[in-house]
Amino acid sequence: MSTIIEINRLSIQFKGSEQKNLDELSFEVLKGEKFGVFGPNGAGKTTLISILCGLVVPDSGSVTYSIYQTQEKVNQVLGEIGYVPQEYAFYPELSPVQNLEYFGALYKIPKIERKERIAELLKVLGLQSVANKKINTFSGGMKRRVNLAIGIINNPKILFLDEPTVGVDVQSKMAIMHYLEGLNKQGTTIIYTSHHLKEAEEFCDRILLMDHGKMIALDRLQSLLIEHNEVDLESFFIKLTGSEYRD
């Protein structure tokens, strides 16, 4: 697989922070892979994703995309990126259709294509029956699915997911993960963070483990487990990051 994102010596230290939030971080994300970013609270996961999505500018280092050709900056590829934040980033007073119409229009998706895409997303994410109801009446699982639907309305080539299944029931979690699997099979590269290590274990092709803004491990899960003589991601995680609180 070819490289789709190249991260080179990325560093940043926020105002008021005692240490670097990201410290000389370098790695590559391969085209079509499901890439998991893990670490305890404050490890720098959200900062990394924010930089990759163009929300934060690093103090030093670079991020290079290779979607159309090579050497693209993030602002040149925004149309090909999907972002699903941890928060419910939509208009809860509107319906799923109204939200998807709006975000779809911002991506300049033609009207007919937009309608088809919205119908498809509502169907596969089980939101057809509530398509025209106000979101603020929905359950947590339904809101998560709407949040995901908006993030992929543009059929992105790279999808960033920040805790996409937090606070949802098992059924919604299964629906979301199943859909993401399908999306990945169609060629979408997925960069994913989660605290559900069991879920990540089953989902991710490669895993980046971070702590204190630094990379402490990067490889396929099986390779990491064999290398560190561990049986699952959770024990591996605790071994490398320690068991003390990270509030």
Place this chain on the structure above:
Amino acid sequence: MNKLLATLKKEALVVLHDKVGLLLMYVMPIVLVFIITLVNDSSFRMVSGNEISILVVNDDQGDCGDSLIALLKNSGSFKLTVATKMSSAEMQQSLLDDNRLLAIRIPRNFSLQLNRKASGVTDLMLKEFGVKDSIVEQPKTVAQSLVLYYDPVLQENYRFSISNSIYSYLGALENGMIMQNLYAEMGYENVPEEIRTKLSSERVMISEVAASSSGKSPIPNATQHNVPAWSIFAMFFMVVSLGGNIVKERLNGTFVRLRTIPSSFSLVLYSKMLVYLLVAMSQLVTIGLIGMFIFPLIDLPKLELPSNVGAILVVALLSGMAAVSYAVTIGVFSKTQEQANGFGAISIIIFAAIGGIWVPSFAMPAYLQSIGQVSPLHWCLNGFYVLFLKGGAWKELQSTLIFLGLFIAGCQLLVYLKLKAQRYW
């Protein structure tokens, strides 16, 4: 274009779904404009137009009490209920029980006092003219005053103006008696009718003209003040809806998501402002139409529109833009929705109070008038006063337009700097 239309549609939908915001932006000011205009109008009529209900207890043993009652009756300003033999306590109870604001007691020796005063003045005049050599000394009497009882709710300025009216009638009565005495001293039984008529008919009248630059005589009344005043208040109260929306979208991640979309964030923000500017204009039109068509149906003065349509448009747009800019500033700088709603609403109430929305600025102490200059609502109201009450010349609007322009520019600059610091721009 597609993005702009989609954003405008989305913003319009968000506004339409914000029921609390709609209540605060439309229903509250409409209710307020009705209540305050009715209250102001009835107060205005009470002192200037319609009859004030007064209970008169006449204890006078002569004719002057009746003459004063006749003068008050004929003035058309008072609706009199004349009674006799009521104690002071009964009169006060009557004010509390009946829907009456004033009562007058004419004292027992009212006629005697007036006669003595008139005779004294007449004697002095005749002595001055050399008709009389000496003045007959009037016997001393204990002066009894005319007593005015009032309901404590009656404002001081109304009481003062009613007292002044009664004084002027007393003056007329005294003058008549002096004239009568003069003629009597000269051997006439009565003042000739021709002179009486001349005295009462050819008085110098007071003609009231409100200053106006258009040459037309504007109509200062409760409607002309309250319709623009409460429209401005309504426009600025959008801070609760717009400011709150901005904080909500910032905190729930919608703004962040918008930044990951290849679309200008300024498009989103300016669309929001445009929709709320339309909301502000619709508030102005709604309250204006109420003033023009509903007020006359409930016996309130009709809103008279100024002739300078261009100036109305400019002042309305600048006022709306000032309200929108202030709301966006509050939304961008507030850390929580509660902060935006609380600070936004309270600041508008304070701006309204010092800006002359509730009580005209000229009625405030000088230092408060100076403080009021910082209120954008004051300048908006000033602009509408120039239009609705002073004829609406561009020259008089200059200071209003400059202040509002600077206020809008200042707010927009603050918003830009804050959002730039947060990398939205």
